[in-house]
Amino acid sequence: DAGVIQSPRHEVTEMGQEVTLRCKLISGHNSLFWYRQTMMRGLELLIYFNNNVPIDDSGMPEDRFSAKMPNASFSTLKIQPSEPRDSAVYFCASSLTGVLTQYFGPGTRLTVL
């Protein structure tokens, strides 16, 4: 079975540009988590969804960040406008409600110049 799929794997952009990160959940999973990893702050939960509904977005840094689940198997994380301090590795993870383990995608390495 395919794991969590993220695209792009690497993204280099300039400050002020819009960035969209994409994630496809494991088939049958209904919970989705977006994380950000940096050297300074470690792995931080940004937002998570259960059955397409955003449950907790308290980790989203500011209004420049937004996340959606247009359908049960797909999510986007958008940064507009991007800033150099947004440079990080962004992971999404999925799980099945009632099954506790989260399975991570390969991550997107974002560099904002």
Place this chain on the structure above:
Amino acid sequence: AQKITQTQPGMFVQEKEAVTLDCTYDTSDPSYGLFWYKQPSSGEMIFLIYQGSYDQQNATEGRYSLNFQKARKSANLVISASQLGDSAMYFCAMREIDAGSNYKLTFGKGTLLTVNP
């Protein structure tokens, strides 16, 4: 306050020896879960092992075992017979349940394990 503490930024072990990676946690919930993930240099996060707070026995998965000491609030990962491929960053994480019965993971800062030949 930090909920997951990994006090060892880095650890070294000789190939074929066992190593213990420390993790302590803080929670007032009676029901919780503890996870270990491995992150090799390639960057992916790999689930290793899970321990529930009500589990009577320590979790084991192949060469990985979890030394769960509930009274001490510790959940140390033991890797037996270390291999060169075990060199990676290891993260301890705790499951928390919010008021809506939804759960999320909180991660520690990680321990970088290096296995020497």
